[in-house]
Amino acid sequence: MTVTVRSYLGAEDETSLGDDVLDGLTRPFKELPPKYFYDEAGAALFDRICELPEYYPTRVERAILAERAGELAALTGAAEVVELGSGTAAKSRLLLSSLADAGTLRRYVSVDVTEGMIRSTGASLAEEYPGLEVHGIVGDFERHLGHLPAPAGTRIVALLGGTIGNFTPGSRRRFLRGIGQLLGPDGVLLLGVDLVKDPARIEAAYDDAAGVTAAFNRNVLRVVNRELGADFEPDGFDHVAFFDREHEWIEMRLRAQRRMTVTVAGLGLTVEFAKREELRTEISAKFTPERLAADFAAARLETVELMTDSDALFGLAVARQSAPRRFRPARRRALAAV
Ligand code: AVJ
Numbered sequence: 001m002t003v004t005v006r007s008y009l010g011a012e013d014e015t016s017l018g019d020d021v022l023d024g025l026t027r028p029f030k031e032l033p034p035k036y037f038y039d040e041a042g043a044a045l046f047d048r049i050c051e052l053p054e055y056y057p058t059r060v061e062r063a064i065l066a067e068r069a070g071e072l073a074a075l076t077g078a079a080e081v082v083e084l085g086s087g088t089a090a091k092s093r094l095l096l097s098s099l100a101d102a103g104t105l106r107r108y109v110s111v112d113v114t115e116g117m118i119r120s121t122g123a124s125l126a127e128e129y130p131g132l133e134v135h136g137i138v139g140d141f142e143r144h145l146g147h148l149p150a151p152a153g154t155r156i157v158a159l160l161g162g163t164i165g166n167f168t169p170g171s172r173r174r175f176l177r178g179i180g181q182l183l184g185p186d187g188v189l190l191l192g193v194d195l196v197k198d199p200a201r202i203e204a205a206y207d208d209a210a211g212v213t214a215a216f217n218r219n220v221l222r223v224v225n226r227e228l229g230a231d232f233e234p235d236g237f238d239h240v241a242f243f244d245r246e247h248e249w250i251e252m253r254l255r256a257q258r259r260m261t262v263t264v265a266g267l268g269l270t271v272e273f274a275k276r277e278e279l280r281t282e283i284s285a286k287f288t289p290e291r292l293a294a295d296f297a298a299a300r301l302e303t304v305e306l307m308t309d310s311d312a313l314f315g316l317a318v319a320r321q322s323a324p325r326r327f328r329p330a331r332r333r334a335l336a337a338v
Contacts, residue, residue, distance in 0.1 A: 003122045007115060007138035008147055017227055018267055025264070025271045025279075034166050034252075034282040035113075035140070036223050037216060043087075043114065045216040052212060054204045057162050058091075060314040061192050065094045068307050072156075072318070073098035075304075076188055079106040079153025084141040085163050086110035089121050092158060093128075095190075100129050107133040107152040111141045142175065148182060155187035162194040162314070165249065165285035169295075172285070176299035180321045188304060191317045193287040195308065199243035202286060206241035206250050214239030217252050220281055229265035236260060240278060249285040253278040292317060 017036060024031040038046065050058040078099055083092050089110065099105035108125055112118050118136035126134045135149055141159075157179055167175055179189055194202075206213055217239045221232035237254035244251055256273040263270050273279075287295075289306055296302055296319050304318040 003119075003126050003134045003136070005115070005119055005122060005136040005138065006147065008144045009113065009115075009138055009140070013140070017224075021224055021228060021230075021264065022267050022269060025262075025269065030271075030273075030277070030279040032220055032224070032279065032281050034220075037220050037282075038113065039219070039223050039226075042216060042219045042223065043117075045212060045219060048212045049208070049216060052205075052208045052210065054208045055213075056201075056205060056313050057192075057194050060309050060311075061160060061162075061316065062091050062094070064307050064309055064314065064316050065091055068316070069094045069098035070101075072190070073102040073104070075318070076156055076186075077102070077104050077154055078156045078187075079104055080109065080151060080155045081105075081107075082109040082111070082148065082155060082157045082182070084111050084145075084157065084159045085161070086112045086121065087114075087117060089125065091160055093125075095156070095158070096125070096129060096132075100132075104153075105129065105132065107135060109135045109137065109148060111137045111139060111144065111148075113138065113140055145178065145182065151184055151187070155182070155184060156190050157182055157187065158190040160190070160192040160316075162192050162284065164191055165194060165287075166282065167285075168283065169285075173295055173298045176295060176301060180299055180301050183321055185321070187320070189301065189317075189319045191319065193292060193315045193317055194284065195312055195315050196248050196286045196288050197313060199245065201313075202243050202250055203241055206252060206284070207239065211239075213241065213252075217241075217254060217281055221254070224264070228267060231263050231265075233260070237279070243286075247283075247285070248288070248291070249283045251280060252282040252284075253280050255279075287315065289315075297322070 020033050049055050110118055115138045118138050122134040122136045126132055137147055218234040221234045224230045225232050236257050240253040240255050255278045259275050260273040293303055300322050301319040302322040304320055307316040
C-alpha cells in the first residue's frame with residue numbers, strides 16, 4: 001500500500017488570513033472569505049449541516065452519484081481521481097468503487113487544507129482498494145494545484161458539494177480554466193452544482209431550525225479571534241441568510257446586534273460596527289444549465305452531461321476541455337474574397 005502525503009501549507013498561510021481579514025474588514029461593505037470557516041470546530045459543524053433535514057445538497061448529490069457512478073466509469077475509463085476539497089471522501093468512494101470494478105482505477109489524489117483528514121482518509125482508502133496508489137496534497141486548491149503529480153492515465157478532477165458556488169463570478173471562470181488545463185485530452189471535470197429553485201427552499205437550507213448553520217457562520221469570528229487575537233463577540237451577531245435573485249446566489253451575513261468596536265490585535269486594527277451593520281461571510285451560487293454552460297464556455301470547457309435528480313435540486317456536471325478554436329485570420333478571408 002502506497003500513501004504519499006505532501007504539505008504545501010506554511011507561514012505564508014497565516015499571512016494570507018491576515019491579509020484577507022485586513023482587506024475584508026476595512027471595506028465599506030465588510031466581508032470575510034468563506035474558506036476560513038473550516039477549522040476543526042467549523043468542519044464538525046459543516047458535517048452536522050450535511051445531516052440536517054433542510055440541507056439537501058449532500059444527500060441529493062450522493063444519490064445522483066450512487067445512481068450514475070457506473071456510467072461515469074464506463075464513460076471515462078478513468079485511471080485517476082483528483083479530488084479537490086476531499087474531506088472524508090464519503091461521496092468519492094462511490095466513484096472509486098465503480099472505477100475499481102471496471103478495472104481502470106490506479107490512483108487517488110486528494111487536495112485538502114486539513115492534514116489529519118488527508119492522512120486518515122488516505123490510509124483507509126489504500127486499505128479498502130488494494131493496489132490503489134494514494135497521493136495526498138495538504139494545501140489550498142486555489143494556490144497549490146501546480147504540485148499535482150503528472151497524470152497516471154485518464155483523469156477525473158472532482159469538485160463536489162457545490163463548493164464552486166463560493167467563488168465570485170470572475171474568479172470562478174479563471175479557476176475553471178485552470179482546472180481545464182489539468183484534464184488533458186480525455187480527462188473530465190466532475191463538478192457538483194446546486195441548482196436554482198424556489199428561494200424558500202434554498203433559504204431554509206442555509207437557515208435551519210436547529211441553528212447549526214448559524215453556529216457555523218459565527219464560528220468564523222472565533223477563528224479570527226484565535227488566529228489574529230481579535231475580540232469579536234460571536235453571540236453579539238445574528239445569522240442572516242437570503243437568496244439574491246439577481247445574482248442567483250445565497251448570501252450569509254452576520255449582523256451586529258448593537259454598535260461595537262472590535263480590535264484585531266494581530267493586525268493592529270480597530271474596526272467599528274454600526275448597530276445592524278452586516279458582515280458578508282459567504283456567497284454560494286446556484287446554477288441554471290444555461291449559466292453553467294456559459295461559465296464553462298468562458299473557461300474553454302464544454303458540458304458532456306448534466307446529471308440531476310428527479311426534482312432538479314442538484315446537478316453533477318461532467319465537462320471536458322473544448323476543442324481548441326481555429327481562428328481564421330480576417331485578413332486571409334479578405335484576400336480569398338478578392
Ligand atoms: C461547502 C460551500 C458547498 O455553500 O452549501 C453550508 C457551505 N454554508 N451551509 C454551501 C455551507 C452554509 C457549502 N459548501
